[in-house]
Amino acid sequence: MNTIILKRISQLRDRMAQHGIDAYIIPGSDPHLSEYPADCWKAREWISGFNGSAGTIVVTRDKAGLWTDSRYFLQAEIQLEGTGVDLYKLKLPEILSIPDFITREIGKGGKAGFDGNSYSVTEYQSLKRVFDRKNITIESSFDLIGEIWQDRPAIPSGKIFELPVEITGISVSNKLDTLNNKLREAGADCTILGALDDIAWSFNIRGNDVPYNPVAISYAFISEEERILFIRPEKLTGEIALHLKKEGVILADYSKITTYLQRLPEKTRILVDPDRTNTALYKAIPGHCRIIEQISPAAHLKSIKNETEIEGFRQVAVKDGIALTRFYLWLEKQLQEGNKVTELSASAKLSALRAEQPLAIGDSFKSISSYGAHGAIVHYTPTEETDTEIKPEGSYLLDSGGQYLDGTTDITRTIPLSEPTEQIKKDFTRTLKGMISLSKCKFPAGTRGCQLDILARKALWDAGINYLHGTGHGIGHCLNVHEGPQSIRMEENPVLLQPGMVMSNEPAMYRTGEYGIRTENMMLIREDSETEFGKFYSFETLTLCYIDTRLIIPSMLSPRELAWLNRYHQKVYDKLSPHLNEEEQNWLKEKTKEI
């Protein structure tokens, strides 16, 4: 019996009864729909004990359930033990969906509720469509967890800092002017920004409010006349407040966004990104305004890096490459010398090596440091409980990234720790063929990510293998390591790939209980050529880190694939060696030698 959780759920049911609510929904997200919510918004974890990155709790008068995906089935079962919360496994065919569960439990005429701050407009609308058909009322104005969570942490109040124009490439006033131009093109007078990275990019600010993403809790409202940053005053230094004012920014308290929206004048045409705006803000907009729902122009502008940002990415690739070279050399020596290294101590070492680099400010996500069979668990990150010693046998998959003021990195390598088997070599080479094929491809303007995705998978598909995650995501500039709106994946995404976008390229394969393989580079999309058939784009690989050739079967690579690999290794050596000592140089020379 988990008495703490049982008591909290019982308190929640009391509140539900007071408000006449039959089912209360607690999604995992925060008012900014962030990948990493601040502690004050971890309502789902507080009410259930489950702390996976994805999952929604529903509590009715006599039942409670958690809906989460296959990454978290095992973790959820452990964490929900004794809480009375049942696990509903998402995407399994026989499992009730949340709307179906609520419909069955509370029936027609019932009332469901949630905190409008915790759901995007898109999610709310899709839920509402189902409930409307079933005659179920849905109310978004109840923060019942807020009512019962006594020692709820405060909203983070850390100071923000300015990212100077020498690093961002474009001043705040220029960015906001461009944003206003885009709003005009879309037929809108103004927009709300709710996504923290959109705001950080637009105002050239960064913060420390959540792990890994250097963003600051805030909202923004942007029109031709008013460019308002809603932020708690204690987060501002006098210097940055002055700077922002000089750039034409009005500063207002974080809590004032709702009343500000409620007072928007008649006929205001406001652009709202339904995936990046929470329901509470959406509902604050008066009925006399016209809402234009489309992807935020800030998200789009942010995805296309300017020349200064691109130069920053090239710089951080060198810094990251130095840290990674030193790390893999260190790891090899530790194992040779018989010193104990674990998944956690290895990733801590890499973090320390990155931290030595100029302008480094931390990791860009929690390292996926996975030894042996752990590598086959796609979203594995070691904890104190699972931490395993890395021994000189099998293979080691490390997916990690750094935050630097001048850019963000994301890289995965898989290395053998003993003489590799034929099977892992075949699997590794097939995965590598996909990575190379996507790296080398040239494509016409107007191409979407899902058209290119097969290039990364084809050699795997030929062998009856597939991986179920995406192949590429956008990467922020000293911002979120997972950034939209573009992607390279099997699923349709209408966003066109455009020059200036920085993306990951990470085909993979996983043999459950044995090992996982993933090789990931970052790439920049750039203009390639213009012919009578139109403009063509191609990729420039940014990441600089050797790919372990002991796992490659050279005869499985085409002459062009081999040439790509050897050229890449030459470039890695040339760019990194001037920054390395002699021992490191010799070691890297060997790792990057032609095959």
Next chain:
Amino acid sequence: MNTIILKRISQLRDRMAQHGIDAYIIPGSDPHLSEYPADCWKAREWISGFNGSAGTIVVTRDKAGLWTDSRYFLQAEIQLEGTGVDLYKLKLPEILSIPDFITREIGKGGKAGFDGNSYSVTEYQSLKRVFDRKNITIESSFDLIGEIWQDRPAIPSGKIFELPVEITGISVSNKLDTLNNKLREAGADCTILGALDDIAWSFNIRGNDVPYNPVAISYAFISEEERILFIRPEKLTGEIALHLKKEGVILADYSKITTYLQRLPEKTRILVDPDRTNTALYKAIPGHCRIIEQISPAAHLKSIKNETEIEGFRQVAVKDGIALTRFYLWLEKQLQEGNKVTELSASAKLSALRAEQPLAIGDSFKSISSYGAHGAIVHYTPTEETDTEIKPEGSYLLDSGGQYLDGTTDITRTIPLSEPTEQIKKDFTRTLKGMISLSKCKFPAGTRGCQLDILARKALWDAGINYLHGTGHGIGHCLNVHEGPQSIRMEENPVLLQPGMVMSNEPAMYRTGEYGIRTENMMLIREDSETEFGKFYSFETLTLCYIDTRLIIPSMLSPRELAWLNRYHQKVYDKLSPHLNEEEQNWLKEKTKEI
């Protein structure tokens, strides 16, 4: 001055004035939204003289315009001369769209009209959305052309014929039972079928009402209790009427569909495919019914061929291959002997050779018989005016197909007529690499066409070349050569590729003013293998016709591509030679010899 057209438009304007209509829209489609409308439904051609396969006319009180795409710019300019109808070039950025043109011309409060029979529900809804925002009324109940078209042809009254179960593989009653199961799964009680090929497939009937597509003008209504074929009585023989009744089909007059729909009882849940149903039928459904809009289950079931149909496709591939072998041998001899052959006479010869084959009933579309630079005009078909002599120089592209009772074909080959240049050989080999890559590919269950499309284009993209049409379409079984709902093209189409689907594979490249290259085979999707990663599918090539190796640069092909080609040629020879005479055998042996 084209006085005939001017008079017709003037008569139309009189009618518009009588009905208070400010803008009248005349799309090219018929009540069944067919690719080839019967003559009685060529209202757009009658009012404007323009007879391209795509285009919409809009007439206001003082202006008239035709909107058509780049395939028809030249033809439209010629055909519209002296008619007062202006050409609006679709997809050119500066050109007004139809809704924008109408909005500008008739303004707020204006009234637009069209014949509900001539627009799909999807097209109507998208027009209505725009006009609602602009305060323009849109009425779908006016067939003004019908009021003034004195000598309008009658609706075709040709007899239908039954395709026996030995050819279709599934009886009518079985097909209708399956359809009803699918309706139940979709939560519907019944559906309307408006697309003629969906009806022909569901009732195992064929007809001769339009060129190339062996369909019969009819509608159908299907529910568990009533399976009604709405068709003119004179189209039925006593025998087929009896057969259909035995299969549980109720026969009703074609004209009765509207009143039947108007009398649907309350709460009927009716499935309507908005792309395959015209607006008039949609509007006939009473407001007390619930309309479920989704793709027709008949279209989906039809796309997945059964074993008998697949065997038919394999048979017609042999028959078509024999006709094509004889044709290309004949053409070679004609040119060697200095006999005059033109684009039209060549395609007539091929039609005649196909007609000699058992169960042949005609061509499946108008042959794209294009010599030299005509090959670069994607949708070129020769007319008396453009017909050109095929001389022993340059290249010849022939895209053609046959209708047989046991299947339908679609094939393109490009052949050299003299020593080919290096450029055309490079272009041909790149196109061929794409065709082979798609033919050889293996993909997991759940894949959509747009994911595979790049395989056909990659070798072209690598050289800065692209083609702007699709790579593959579905093909009917003794039905329409262009069949949905699946496709392989750059654009997103959510329909999954499934075993049993028959599709074209037709990468191409076009050098304007020089030549066009297209190589097209038909392929069947079949189950390939099942691994721990799931089910995988692959393609079986159906088409049996040599690919001209004189246009191939072997060193540009990978060893696997070469092996595919040589295996394919061996198969072509093995399957066709038993049916050929000695001269034909020797000639084909040479054409299919290993390279």
